Amino acid sequence: MISVWRPESRKHLIKILALLLITASPLVYAYFTYSYVAGINDYISDECWYVSAARNTLTKYLGLRPASTSTDKVIVTVELIKSSIESEYLKTVTKVKEYIKLSLNGSILKDESYYKFRSDGKFLSALCAEIKPELLSNLSSYPGVKRVAVGYCYPNSEGILDYMNFEHPPLAKYLIALTMFLVSDSPSMWRLPSIIAGALVLVIIFLIFKEVVKDNTWLLLGFTAALITALDKTFRSLTMVAMLDIFVSLFTILTLYFTLKNRLRLTSISLGLGFVSKFSGVFPALPATLYWVRKEKPAKVFLLVIYVPILMLIVLGTPYILRDGFLQWWSSSVEGAFRWHLSVKTTNGPPQAMPWDWLIGRNPFPLHYVWDPNRGEFVADLIASGNPILYLLTVVLSILVIPVIKDLPDGGVSYSFTWLTYLTYVILWVLGGKTQYSFYSVQVVPLFYVTLVMLVYYLITPHTKIIDVLRKWRKIINTISMWLAGEVSVSIKLVVSEKK
Numbered sequence: 001m002i003s004v005w006r007p008e009s010r011k012h013l014i015k016i017l018a019l020l021l022i023t024a025s026p027l028v029y030a031y032f033t034y035s036y037v038a039g040i041n042d043y044i045s046d047e048c049w050y051v052s053a054a055r056n057t058l059t060k061y062l063g064l065r066p067a068s069t070s071t072d073k074v075i076v077t078v079e080l081i082k083s084s085i086e087s088e089y090l091k092t093v094t095k096v097k098e099y100i101k102l103s104l105n106g107s108i109l110k111d112e113s114y115y116k117f118r119s120d121g122k123f124l125s126a127l128c129a130e131i132k133p134e135l136l137s138n139l140s141s142y143p144g145v146k147r148v149a150v151g152y153c154y155p156n157s158e159g160i161l162d163y164m165n166f167e168h169p170p171l172a173k174y175l176i177a178l179t180m181f182l183v184s185d186s187p188s189m190w191r192l193p194s195i196i197a198g199a200l201v202l203v204i205i206f207l208i209f210k211e212v213v214k215d216n217t218w219l220l221l222g223f224t225a226a227l228i229t230a231l232d233k234t235f236r237s238l239t240m241v242a243m244l245d246i247f248v249s250l251f252t253i254l255t256l257y258f259t260l261k262n263r264l265r266l267t268s269i270s271l272g273l274g275f276v277s278k279f280s281g282v283f284p285a286l287p288a289t290l291y292w293v294r295k296e297k298p299a300k301v302f303l304l305v306i307y308v309p310i311l312m313l314i315v316l317g318t319p320y321i322l323r324d325g326f327l328q329w330w331s332s333s334v335e336g337a338f339r340w341h342l343s344v345k346t347t348n349g350p351p352q353a354m355p356w357d358w359l360i361g362r363n364p365f366p367l368h369y370v371w372d373p374n375r376g377e378f379v380a381d382l383i384a385s386g387n388p389i390l391y392l393l394t395v396v397l398s399i400l401v402i403p404v405i406k407d408l409p410d411g412g413v414s415y416s417f418t419w420l421t422y423l424t425y426v427i428l429w430v431l432g433g434k435t436q437y438s439f440y441s442v443q444v445v446p447l448f449y450v451t452l453v454m455l456v457y458y459l460i461t462p463h464t465k466i467i468d469v470l471r472k473w474r475k476i477i478n479t480i481s482m483w484l485a486g487e488v489s490v491s492i493k494l495v496v497s498e499k500k
Contacts, residue, residue, distance in 0.1 A: 021222075022207075025223070025226055025230075029202060030195050033198065034188070034191070034195050037187075037240040044241045047190065047242045048160075049165055052155065052157075052163055052165075053165035054190075054242075055180060056162065057164065057170065057174070058181060059149070061323055062319055066151040066180040067181060069184045069186050072132060073131060073132055074136070074150050075128065075129075075150070075151060076129055076139070077124075077149045078128070078139065079145070079147050080096060080144055081144055082146075083125070089125060092144045093112045096127060096142065096145060100129045104139060106129050109129060110127060110128035110153050111128075112127070115156050121158065122157075124155070124158060126154070126156075151185040152187070166332040167337045168337070169279065169337075170276065172243075172244045174316070176190050176193060176242050178193075179193060190242035194239055194241060197239070198238075198249075200250055201229065201235075202226040205226045205253070206222035207222075207257055208222070208257050208260060208414070209221045209222035209225065211260050212260060212410040221453050225450050225452075232387050232445055233364075234384040234441055235249070235445045237382040240382060244277055245440065245442045247274070248277050250274075251274030252281065252444075255267055255270040256284070256413070256417045256447065257270075258270055259287075259288055259292070264301070265304060267304075267305075268304035269312075271308070272308045272312040275312065276312050276313050279338075279341060280440070280443060284417055285306075286421075287417045288417075289305050290416065292305070342433050350437060352437060353436060354429055354434075357438065360388050360391075364380075365437045368381055369381070384437070384442070390448070390452060394418075397456070400459075403476060414450050417447055
C-alpha cells in the first residue's frame with residue numbers, strides 16, 4: 001500500500017487541491033454574486049449610461065437588434081413628440097397607451113409615473129411597452145410617436161436614446177451589447193460580463209502566486225489573497241454591475257501576471273485591453289515599462305506598450321469611424337474624452353473621493369439601495385467602501401519594506417504595479433481630474449491584496465525577517481543623521497552598461 005505522505009503522492013494531492021480551489025473559488029463567487037443581483041430588475045447606478053450606450057451601439061452602429069426576453073413579444077421604448085406643457089404631454093401619453101393596449105393588444109411596462117414630466121425639459125418623453133414585433137411599424141407611425149427603440153426600457157433621461165458615452169472606450173460596452181444580442185436585453189444578462197470578469201480576477205490571483213512562490217505555499221497564499229479580494233465591498237459591488245471598472249481591474253492584474261511571466265507581447269495586449277475598456281486601464285503602463293526596459297530593447301518596449309493599445313482603440317472604433325468619419329470619431333472619442341477626464345464634471349452629484357480617501361473609506365460611492373424595515377430607511381447594499389483596515393495595513397507594510405523591495409518574492413514587481421498605478425490617480429487629480437469616486441479604486445483593489453499577502457509572506461519567511469528589515473531601517477536612519485550632521489557625504493553615481 002502506498003502512503004499518501006510520500007513525496008509523489010503529496011505532489012499529486014496538491015495538484016488536485018489546486019485544481020479544485022482555482023476552479024471552485026471563482027465559480028462559487030460568480031454563483032453568489034449573480035444570485036444576488038439577478039433579482040434587481042432595473043438599472044443600478046451608472047448602468048443607465050453604459051447599458052444605454054451599449055444598446056445604442058448595437059442598434060445604430062452594428063445594425064443589430066437586442067434579443068427578446070419573450071418568444072412572441074418585444075419590449076420597446078416609445079419616444080413621444082415632446083411638449084413643454086405637462087397637460088399636453090399627459091394627453092399624448094394617454095392616447096398612445098390606449099392605442100397600444102386596445103389596438104395592438106400590448107401591455108404597458110412604464111408610463112408617465114416613471115417618465116415624469118419636468119418643466120425644464122430634462123426628461124425622456126416616452127413610455128415603455130411590450131408588443132408583437134410585427135406591429136412595430138404600426139406603433140412607429142402612430143400620431144404623437146417620434147420613434148420606437150427595441151430593447152429593455154430606457155431610463156428617464158433626456159437624449160438617452162442617442163447617448164453613446166464617447167468619453168469612454170467601447171470594449172466593455174461591446175461585451176454588454178454582445179450579451180444583449182446573444183442572450184437577452186435584461187438586467188441579469190447585462191451583468192454577466194462583469195461577474196465573469198470578477199471571477200477571472202480571482203483565477204489570476206492564484207496564478208500570480210503560483211508563478212512567484214515556487215513551493216506549495218503558493219496555494220495557501222493565492223487562496224488567501226483571492227478570498228479577501230472576493231470579500232472586499234468595492235470589488236464585490238463592482239462585480240455585480242454593468243459598468244466599466246471591473247474590466248479595468250481584470251486587465252490590470254492580467255498585465256501584472258504576464259509581466260511576471262516575462263511575456264512582453266501579452267503584457268502589451270492585456271494593457272491594451274484595459275485601455276480600450278476605460279482610459280485608466282493604461283495606468284499600469286508606467287510600472288510595466290519600467291520593468292521591461294531593463295529586459296528588452298527600449299524601442300521594442302515603447303513600440304508595443306504605446307502602439308498596441310492605440311491600434312486596439314482604432315480597431316474597436318471602426319464601427320464609429322465607418323459611420324461618422326475618422327475626424328468626428330477622433331474629436332468625440334479621443335480629444336473630447338481626454339478633455340472630459342481632465343475636467344471637473346459635477347459638484348452636486350454622488351460623494352466624491354480622492355485617491356487618499358479610498359484608503360480610509362471616506363466618501364464611499366453607493367451603487368444601490370434597499371429598504372431596511374428595521375431602520376425605516378433605505379440603506380446601501382452595494383457600496384464601494386472597500387476594506388480600510390487592510391488597505392492601511394498594506395500601506396504600512398509597503399513603507400516598512402522600502403529598503404528591501406528588490407528582495408521581495410517577485411522582485412518588487414507587484415509592489416511597483418500597485419503603487420505606481422495608484423499614484424497615477426493622484427497625478428490625474430493634480431492635472432485637473434478632481435472628480436473621482438471610490439469605485440475607481442477597484443482597479444487597484446486586487447493589487448492591494450496581492451501586495452499585502454506577498455509582503456506578509458516575505459516578512460514571516462523566516463519569522464526573523466522583520467528584524468533584518470528593521471536593522472536596514474536603522475542603518476538608513478543613522479546614515480541620514482550623520483549626513484545631516486555633516487559627518488558623511490552622499491553621492492549618486494549614474495552607471496550605464498552596454499548589453500552584450
